[in-house]
Amino acid sequence: MPQEPQGLVERMEHHQIPIYLGAMALGALLGGAVPAAGPGLEHAINPVLGALLFVTFLQVPAGGLLRSLRDGRFLSAALVVNFVVVPLVVAAMFTFLPADQAVRIGVLLVLLCPCVDYVIVFSGLAGGSSRRLLAATPLLLIVQMLLLPGLLHLFMGADLADIVEVGPFVEAFLVLIVIPLALAWALQAWAVRKPAGRRISDAATTTMVPLMAATLVTVVASQVPELGGSLADAAAVIPFYVAFLVVMAFAGRTIARLFGLDVPASRAVVFTGATRNSLVVLPLALALPDDLALAPVVVVTQTLVEVIGMVAYVRLVPRLVPEPATVA
Known part of the structure; x- marks a missing residue:
C-alpha cells in the first residue's frame, strides 16, 4: 500500500509532456467557454506560479544555491545571452515587425526580459542545471528592471520608454522569488530537525507535475479571452516568436561553449536565453494607454x-547539447 502514491508520482513524471499539453488544451477550452472567468484567473497566476516555484526551490538545498552564486562563468554566460545577444537578435528582427507601435512595444516588452519562473521547471526537465538558474533568477530580474527603460529608449524613443514602472517587477520579485525561497528554506531547516x-x-x-499543469491551465485560460477579435494581429507576430526560439537555441549553445560550461549549465543557458518574462511584463502592457491596447x-501570443x-x-535541447560520448 505505501508504494501506491509513489507509483502515481512516477507515472505522472514519466508522462508529464502529454499532461502539460492536455493542460494547455483544457485551459484553451475553459478560456473560450467561460471568458468572464479570465480576469479572476489572471489574478491567480502569481499564486500558482509562487507555489510551483516553492516546490522547485524546495528541491535545491540552500547551501547548494548559495554556492552556485559563486559560479561566475555561468552567471556571466546568462547575462551575456540575455542582455547582449537577445537585444541584438531583437534588433535584427525589429525592422521587419509590423509598423503598428502597439505591436512593436508588445514584442519589445516581452522579448527583452528573461524569464524568472517556469524556465527553471522546463530546463530541469531537459537536464539543465536548475540550481544555477535558481541562483541567477534574482540577478536576472534586477538587471532587466534596470535595463528595460534604456532598451526601450533605444528601440522606440524617449516617450515610450517612460511607460515602464518598477511596481510590477518588485511585486514579481517578492511573490515569485523572495517568499517562495524563504518558505522553502524554512521547510528545509525544519525537515533536517524534525520527522514531521x-x-x-x-x-x-x-x-511538481500537478502544479505545473495547474499553472498552464490558469495561464492559458486567463489569456485566451484576451485574444478577442485580434487573432489576425496575433498571428502576424507568431513567425517572429518562433524564429526567436530557433535562433536562441543555437545562440545559447554558442555562448555556453564560449564560456566552457558543462552540459547541465549549457542547457540552462539555452533555456534562459529563449524563455521570456511574459507573465511579469503583461501588467505593464495592460497599463499602457488605450491607443496601445493591442x-x-x-504579449499573450x-x-x-x-x-x-x-x-x-525539453525534447530537442538534450540533442542540441548532448552528453559527451563515453569511451568503452
Whole structure:
C-alpha cells in the first residue's frame, strides 16, 4: 500500500509532456467557454506560479544555491545571452515587425526580459542545471528592471520608454522569488530537525507535475479571452516568436561553449536565453494607454507560442547539447 502514491508520482513524471499539453488544451477550452472567468484567473497566476516555484526551490538545498552564486562563468554566460545577444537578435528582427507601435512595444516588452519562473521547471526537465538558474533568477530580474527603460529608449524613443514602472517587477520579485525561497528554506531547516518536517517536505516535492499543469491551465485560460477579435494581429507576430526560439537555441549553445560550461549549465543557458518574462511584463502592457491596447494581445501570443516551444525544447535541447560520448 505505501508504494501506491509513489507509483502515481512516477507515472505522472514519466508522462508529464502529454499532461502539460492536455493542460494547455483544457485551459484553451475553459478560456473560450467561460471568458468572464479570465480576469479572476489572471489574478491567480502569481499564486500558482509562487507555489510551483516553492516546490522547485524546495528541491535545491540552500547551501547548494548559495554556492552556485559563486559560479561566475555561468552567471556571466546568462547575462551575456540575455542582455547582449537577445537585444541584438531583437534588433535584427525589429525592422521587419509590423509598423503598428502597439505591436512593436508588445514584442519589445516581452522579448527583452528573461524569464524568472517556469524556465527553471522546463530546463530541469531537459537536464539543465536548475540550481544555477535558481541562483541567477534574482540577478536576472534586477538587471532587466534596470535595463528595460534604456532598451526601450533605444528601440522606440524617449516617450515610450517612460511607460515602464518598477511596481510590477518588485511585486514579481517578492511573490515569485523572495517568499517562495524563504518558505522553502524554512521547510528545509525544519525537515533536517524534525520527522514531521521531512514528511511534509517529501510530500510537497511530489506535487511538481500537478502544479505545473495547474499553472498552464490558469495561464492559458486567463489569456485566451484576451485574444478577442485580434487573432489576425496575433498571428502576424507568431513567425517572429518562433524564429526567436530557433535562433536562441543555437545562440545559447554558442555562448555556453564560449564560456566552457558543462552540459547541465549549457542547457540552462539555452533555456534562459529563449524563455521570456511574459507573465511579469503583461501588467505593464495592460497599463499602457488605450491607443496601445493591442500590446497585451501581442504579449499573450508570445506566452502561448513559448509554452508550446518549451515542450519542444525539453525534447530537442538534450540533442542540441548532448552528453559527451563515453569511451568503452
